[in-house]
Amino acid sequence: MSAYERVKQWNTFARIWHIYDAKWQNPFDSAKVISKHIQGLHKPIYHPLNNCGDHVIVFNSRHIALPGYEWKKRAYFHHTGYPGGASWTLAWQLHEINPTLVMQKAVKWELPRGLSKFGLMARLHIFPDEEIPEELLKNVTSQLRQLRPVPRTLDSYSDKEIEEFPKVMDYPNDYILK
């Protein structure tokens, strides 16, 4: 095997580290993309027995956006095994306890059922904020595109930008603003 071919083979079988900014993203849609990369389904060399999945670092998981009334309506079920041990935790309550859990469970549900789930979940690294350990960050070579644009709040616009924003019309001089 020539040197070029060897490097090509290394690159093909190397484990890539992807990074994903979860800010204002739907965790359930994001989980589909993330689980695909964890399993290696995005590679043409994929095979169920081929250990070709990548690592994914998800940050800003505290700032995810659930669709509709999901924060209030989505309940996470847990049973201790004892009679009367059932408990339902709403998504907003779970998020207050641990801001990575909603994202983690979303990815976990997307992965195929079975024992391989443990190994696959080990390749997912979720961080609630923008602080990521340096030893993980230095592995990153790829960024996953966000699924939807992050909306800007009104506070984030400067006065100059608001002034320069195109207007349909000017208020007449005798118009009294409430």
Next chain:
Amino acid sequence: MVFPTALLLARTPNPDRFWKKRKIFKMSAHFYGRSRNCYSIAIRSVHRALQYARRSKDHKKADSIALYTQRIRAGAEEHGVPYVLFREGLTRSNIMLDRKTLSDLAAWEPRTFKSLTEIAAAKCIDDNIVGSRHLEEPKYFFGRDMLKRFWNR
């Protein structure tokens, strides 16, 4: 063979029985427990095993198709072309490659596969297929028809 009475004739075992059983035992040789050596159990297990083998012939084809599809999808999405549009574009361009060939190209001939995605994307944009507005504009023109249409614009 001499049979003094009809009774003994009935009691004589069929000379083929050994070979008949042996045929079954050869097929049950790798089974576990009594289904390997006890004929009445072995034959039931062998019948079931043959049924499974027949069923698996269909499963193997379906599984291969699913795997090829997944590989082609991965290769095509790498170049920003969804699988459905990729196959549609190829079909309309009269490139009749099957899934196995395409998945082999995706893994072993990535440059060839990339040019195939470009052809498919160009054809999809040219024919204005639903979903093609998200595709990238083709850099090249493939075929005489596309070139003609380009000049007539």
